[in-house]
Amino acid sequence: MERLTSVELFAGIGGFRIAADENGLNTIWANDIDHTAVTVYRNNFGENSIVEGDIHDYIDSIPDHDFLTGGFPCQPFSKAGKKQGIADYRGTLFEVIVQILAKKNPRYFLLENVNSLLFMDNGTHFRTILSALSKLDYKIEWRVFNAASFGLPQHRERVVIVGSKDVDSSDSYFLSPEDEANLAEGVVDIVSRFERWNAIETSSGKFKTWGMANKGLFVSADVLEKQYLPPVKLSSVLEDAPDPSFDFTEDTIERIKSSQYVNRYFNGVQILYNQSGGARMGYSIFGVDGIAPTLTASTSRHYERYQVGNRFRRLTNVEYARIQGFPDQHCDATTPYNQYKLYGNAVPPKMVSYAMKKLINKEYRRIEKQTYDMFDYLEVI
Ligand SMILES: C[S@@+](CC[C@H](N)C(=O)[O-])C[C@H]1O[C@@H](n2cnc3c(N)ncnc32)[C@H](O)[C@@H]1O
Numbered sequence: 001m002e003r004l005t006s007v008e009l010f011a012g013i014g015g016f017r018i019a020a021d022e023n024g025l026n027t028i029w030a031n032d033i034d035h036t037a038v039t040v041y042r043n044n045f046g047e048n049s050i051v052e053g054d055i056h057d058y059i060d061s062i063p064d065h066d067f068l069t070g071g072f073p074c075q076p077f078s079k080a081g082k083k084q085g086i087a088d089y090r091g092t093l094f095e096v097i098v099q100i101l102a103k104k105n106p107r108y109f110l111l112e113n114v115n116s117l118l119f120m121d122n123g124t125h126f127r128t129i130l131s132a133l134s135k136l137d138y139k140i141e142w143r144v145f146n147a148a149s150f151g152l153p154q155h156r157e158r159v160v161i162v163g164s165k166d167v168d169s170s171d172s173y174f175l176s177p178e179d180e181a182n183l184a185e186g187v188v189d190i191v192s193r194f195e196r197w198n199a200i201e202t203s204s205g206k207f208k209t210w211g212m213a214n215k216g217l218f219v220s221a222d223v224l225e226k227q228y229l230p231p232v233k234l235s236s237v238l239e240d241a242p243d244p245s246f247d248f249t250e251d252t253i254e255r256i257k258s259s260q261y262v263n264r265y266f267n268g269v270q271i272l273y274n275q276s277g278g279a280r281m282g283y284s285i286f287g288v289d290g291i292a293p294t295l296t297a298s299t300s301r302h303y304e305r306y307q308v309g310n311r312f313r314r315l316t317n318v319e320y321a322r323i324q325g326f327p328d329q330h331c332d333a334t335t336p337y338n339q340y341k342l343y344g345n346a347v348p349p350k351m352v353s354y355a356m357k358k359l360i361n362k363e364y365r366r367i368e369k370q371t372y373d374m375f376d377y378l379e380v381i
Pocket of ligand 1: 010016073093346
């Protein structure tokens with residue numbers, strides 16, 4: 001069977017690339033503007049695996065492909081025209097995605113972003129995104145996933161948005177019978193009947209954690225978080241003997257003395273000490289019995305402090321890799337300092353691999369069915 005081809009936009013260090021490889025997709029083109037990310041990508045996937053530069057300069061040179069992926073940077077849309085709840089996205093990187101989809105018309109797309117996109121500006125941003133994507137003749141579905149549900153010790157909620165050309169169906173990729181049983185009364189009935197969906201453009205308010213959109217209409221509902229892979233604690237991914245350079249300085253240890261010991265859990269994160277009396281009066285210290293808070297591109301070196309045994313330290317770059325589900329050496333082509341930012345920006349491959357699998361499995365079932373139908377036909381004649 002011919003492999004599906006994929007293109008990875010805003011590729012970073014290749015979170016989608018790992019998922020694509022895992023699912024048998026052939027990634028034929030990738031792009032990122034950041035030199036360090038591109039260096040890491042090339043080190044893992046080959047010298048010609050990625051094009052470095054501003055995506056605006058490459059829109060016309062992207063090859064035809066079946067599957068588009070991308071964790072696009074979240075930029076504010078303009079408020080013009082907001083009265084209808086639809087903002088102007090022209091000039092943003094989201095517009096680039098719309099242009100590429102319109103030009104290349106791949107069978108599938110898979111996008112990822114911060115989950116706050118659903119409620120930011122009272123839903124205006126997400127409404128604009130849904131409206132633009134559904135005008136391109138795709139059936140769209142989204143769901144909020146947490147990295148912690150995929151065997152990773154991190155609270156990281158992201159919205160995954162998928163599109164397919166399966167526009168004549170209201171079948172869901174992400175809703176399981178268990179989800180359906182948990183939906184509020186009547187919602188399942190609405191999901192299965194297009195005519196009861198709401199118009200995207202005239203709707204208002206925030207969006208819920210799951211939804212589908214098609215032909216200018218949408219349906220949205222809150223679904224419970226599910227555990228797809230067994231949970232993992234932060235303590236089980238820690239390095240045995242990290243270099244003392246990751247430890248706190250004496251000055252920091254002094255400051256911890258004025259922090260308040262609380263030992264409570266929030267979103268699965270163990271908080272041992274709370275800062276008391278303002279920013280210069282002690283620190284928040286996390287424990288390792290729970291999971292890590294969301295890793296970001298900026299907080300790593302200065303704000304995240306953990307107590308591991310009797311040491312107070314920050315996490316190592318290798319621990320960042322493990323918490324995001326990358327191989328330990330994935331970012332070896334750059335300094336440990338740069339690695340924090342790259343991992344903090346990345347998508348956990350396991351999370352998008354799950355979503356990709358859902359789309360691909362249906363695709364292969366479709367191709368198999370076509371092949372069987374053809375054999376049936378041959379037998380008849
Ligand atoms: C949220 S990160 C995506 C990370 C990626 N999914 C991963 O797993 O590493 C967004 C990426 O978009 C890239 N980017 C931002 N502006 C860009 C542009 N104009 N053209 C190409 N890439 C851009 C950034 O360098 C960054 O790597």
